[in-house]
Amino acid sequence: MTDMKATPEEPIACVTVSADAGFLPPVVxxxxxxxxxxGLRDAEHVDQAVELVCMNVVEHAFGPEEEGTLDxxxxxxxxxxxxxxxxxxxxFDYKRLEDGEDRTVLEVLHGSFDETRFVNLGRRGNRVELLKHLPNTDVRDHLPEDEHRRALEATAVPEVIPLEIRMMRPEESFELSRCVYRSYGYSYDWDYIYYPDRIRELQEKGLMISCVAVTPEGEFVGHLAITLDHPDSPVGEAGQAVVDPRFRGHHLxxxxKTFMAEWAGEAGMYGLYSEATAVHPYSQRGNxxxxxxxxxxxxGYIPASVSYKQIGEEREGRRGSVALFYMRVKDExxxxxYPPAPYLEAIRRVxxxxxxxRVIDEVHDPALQPSRMSVEVRQDHNLAFMRVDEPGADLEELVHGHLRDLCLHHVDCVYVDLPLSHPATPGAAAGLKNLGVFFGGIIPEAHPGGGDVLRLQYLNNIEIQAGDVSTASDFGEELLGLIFRQNTLP
Structure with missing residues (x-):
């Protein structure tokens, strides 16, 4: 997400070195x-991955007579x-992976780091990012094992008990993590939320804004957050919803969500987007x-490991799907x-x-720059995002190469984010349907360059049937039908 989302960061050090293998050991x-x-305790595992990435540059990025450098x-x-x-x-030469060479590259990177991102910078070159979470305290290691069980077995709390809905303070992150553990045990889908130090830092940097439901005794029994790509983002994702089992009849x-929508409007945001499970219709109805x-x-967005046993839904090891929603709080x-022709009908209906x-427009023969894009693999969900900043004439070739690599590494689902207000998008993306890439959805005002994100999707030998996906409205049923009709190779 780095190139696309301008993630706030602090530079620590930068070394520029000639692309010569002899100079790599001191750099590593x-x-x-x-x-x-x-603060990385297992820094001894870092060197192998860093050396591997640098050696790839030395051996394959420059010709024999070129005097290249790497930062x-x-x-x-x-x-x-x-x-x-x-x-x-x-x-990076993805053909080598297809031919069987360097098959262990991503395995080594994933074994040493939590995330790996490949960024095509267009004329500015290439960038590989290796990301590692800091070893913060996991609240699950410090709470009684039966706290979750006791909450599940407890008698429902009467609705007459007054609950305060208010903004959460960063220093209250431990209470949030405890609320999540009490409500979901080990099974909450966003592992970050079990680490109070990580949550506090996100809150302090303005990347996560939360409200909480609090009892008269000060106990957290509900939570909802707006996560932002940048502190001044015009839209945010409403998520990380938590409701204590004892309070599930209190319409928390x-x-x-109403409380946070009012906050977002006062903050000058345009709206909130969210992902509601389509394994059942109840969350969609609420939205x-x-x-x-x-x-x-x-x-296929939801891993097969996520369970919905409490509502009687069993998917027998199949991935689940989500519905995308947008809630306007202020006129955008x-x-x-500029919709690509293969996806025009779905875009127009949304x-x-x-x-x-929005005004749907056409551009004839726009000047195309080299594409700029990044690839992020989410190992916990076994899916990947390709985020396109500048769509260019080489976009189809780049997407094809990345899809080939991700499929070789058995990534189940791939999503391609395109700038819908970029005049080059129709020409650059028109051929993606030939690769089996089909319509996913629109996220209004979410592109860092301004305007909407067009999200396309690709399934890697994952079968999703229409009966596996629940809807909650006539339009939802219509839109889902459009998507399934597109989910076929030409």
């Missing part, structure tokens, strides 16, 4: 010592240490009741959008149904 040792100084950077982000390697040579979710509307469906600016202030 320097990075190892810097990451240890920043090795150490950065600090919220809860993370980042090692980035940049060069202006040839991009609608009360908290519709609050005035949110569907903007898409992401098939009027914009021109724009009309949501009342978005």
């Amino acid at each position: 040792e320097f990075v190892k010592q810097m990451t240890r100084q920043l 090795v950077q150490v950065l600090r982000r919220a809860g993370l240490v980042v090692v980035a390697v940049e060069d202006q040579g040839l991009p 979710f609608p009360r908290m 519709l009741h609050l005035g949110a509307r569907e903007t898409g469906f992401l098939l 600016p009027e914009r021109e959008i 724009v009309e149904h949501n009342g978005l202030r």
